[in-house]
Amino acid sequence: MxxxxxxxxxxxxxxPESVFRAMDRFAREVGGNPGRSGHHRALESGREVLRSREALSLLFRVDDPSRIVFTKNATEALNLVIRGRLLEGGHAVITSLEHNSVWRPLEALSRRGNVSYTILRCSPDGGLDPAELRAAINSETRLVACTHASNVTGTLLPLSEIAEVAAERGVPLLVDAAQTAGRVEIYPQEMGIAYLAFTGHKELFGPQGTGGLYIAPGWEFEPLTYGGTGSRSESSLQPDFLPDRYESGTLNAHGLAGLRAGVEYILETxxxxxxxxxxxxxxxxxxxxxxxxxxxxxxxxxxxxxxxxxxxxxxxxxxxxxxxxxxxxxxxxxxxxxxxxxxxxxxxxxxxxxxxxxxxxxxxxxxxxxxxxxxxxxxxxxxx
Ligand SMILES: Cc1ncc(COP(=O)(O)O)c(C=O)c1O
The missing domain is CATH 3.90.1150.10 (Aspartate Aminotransferase, domain 1)
Known part of the structure; x- marks a missing residue:
């Protein structure tokens, strides 16, 4: 059959074959913990993670690779922003094509009390009226979140129009690029996107357990996880610089080696x-x-x-x-x-x-x- x-x-x-080879090489020949010890295996592991960040910053045309933080998938990246931005309450606007990884964290926050959200109704084929977005944003709105492409119908949302309205109202835009990163051109810096959440295992051709978030300058928020970063270890406070602020605990370096190869495949193609x-x-x-x-x-x-x-x-x-x-x-x-x-x-x-x-x-x-x-x-x- x-x-x-x-x-x-x-x-x-x-x-791509190169993804399998990169992960195999990392597991057999590198193996150290990125950013932790000073020996050659740890240093090479750290370089591998950096190469992955650099490949992604080339793909997304991001000037500073440290503004790309790694997560285990798009869901974690989306939660990071949604919970970080709404830590002290407020209002968010989303669309009626969102995945549960946007809807559920917002619904959970709203049930605790001081968070509310508006769902903008798209037409069945994904059309969205920017005037409705403009009307939905109020003085409490701290986030506009929208998927770049629906994972059900493949519909691309009108990102530039959405970004324009969000910018006009001074509200940061979170784009869920789980289904588009690697297959559609998306450049957050040029498009006025404050947060770009992506997953590694779909069209970026990385393995499962990889993903990340681009955070534009000025739009940082409280992290979701605190802990060891391999930096400023003498302090009880989380480092305030990126990417360490959002990357506590050992990264999935085996997976990120594969993700780098996947992104390089896209850049070459x-x-x-x-x-x-x-x-x-x-x-x-x-x-x-x-x-x-x-x-x-x-x-x-x-x-x-x-x-x-x-x-x-x-x-x-x-x-x-x-x-x-x-x-x-x-x-x-x-x-x-x-x-x-x-x-x-x-x-x-x-x-x-x-x-x-x-x-x-x-x-x-x-x-x-x-x-x-x-x-x-x-x-x-x-x-x-
Ligand atoms: C539009 C969209 N957002 C978010 C996600 C979540 O991605 P992940 O499972 O990698 O966290 C998916 C996964 O299917 C998706 O299609």
Whole structure:
């Protein structure tokens, strides 16, 4: 049976060979704790972490690599900002396409009392009216948070318009780039983004357990975790400089070695080329899906407004039934259900049923897309 992986929005697979090699090298040949001891293994480990920070700062065009702090994933990066900015209470604005990693921390804070938030309603295809954002911001607003692309429909949100309104009102913008870092150009310094949260294991091709946050100058906040940083050890106070302020405890240096290789792969290939490849596959997939009787596709059709994440349903199949059939009979990995984003499903009107999600990466081929379409067409001819 074939083995076709179309669940890259959950995590990319496979990774470039260089990622496997970098992690293997780190584990076998380096092995020291970054920033802790003074011996050669610790120093090389520290250099490896620095190279990863530098590769990311090149990708995001950030002048100062120390403004990129490492976390274990995008969720941790998002929590860091949300909880740090709202430590003393206040109001936040989010969109109706957010992932639970934005919604849940805000909801948890709001249940404790002095935090409130507004959810801006997007249209089912991801449209958002900047005037509504302007109206939602009040004197208590301490944060605007929005996803760059929906993990359900692949819809790109109008970031520059959102950034413009947030800047006009003097409120920092937090962008959740979990689904776009590595596949869409995003430059926080140039785009007026105060915080850019990213994950390492999706389109940056790093391993799971890696991620991070860019923090713009002037927008620092209280950290979530305090402890050993390998710096200013004589003091009981957390260092106030970046990245140490936010990086207590031993980093995932094995993972960051892999993340560096993943980011270098993207830099060598070029984000524009990656996006072009994804465009070809996505258009083929969308056209093919539209020809299969009984298929409903969610999200925009124009490439400029989306990435290669495609949600759909077929006939009377539940999304989990269909995903199981594709896996068990055809060896195709897709995801079903709510994809940790009930807000997006409420926006689409699919909260009860969920969707089947096929998500592409640079590693997918035209043959795999054709195979998937062929499998789905065969299923559509059978009864649920
Ligand atoms: C839009 C979005 N935000 C945040 C996350 C959380 O990423 P992670 O699981 O790496 O923390 C995801 C993961 O699917 C996502 O799609």
């Amino acid at each position: 074939a083995d076709v992986y179309l669940d890259n929005a959950a995590t990319t697979y496979p990774k 070029g984000v524009a080329k990656i996006r072009e490849h994804e465009r070809e596959l996505t258009e083929r997939l969308l056209e093919g899906l539209a020809r299969i009787p009984g298929v409903i596709i969610y999200g925009p059709t124009e490439w400029e407004r989306r990435v290669g994440i495609i949600s759909f349903n077929l006939g009377d199949y539940t999304s989990s039934e269909l995903a199981s059939i594709l896996d068990e009979r055809y060896g195709v990995c897709v995801r079903s259900g709510l994809h940790c984003s009930p807000l997006a499903h409420r926006t689409l009107g699919t909260l009860k049923r969920g969707t089947v999600r096929a998500s592409l990466s640079r590693m997918n081929t035209e043959e795999e897309v054709e195979y998937f379409l062929h499998a789905l067409a065969e299923v559509s001819r059978q009864k649920p």
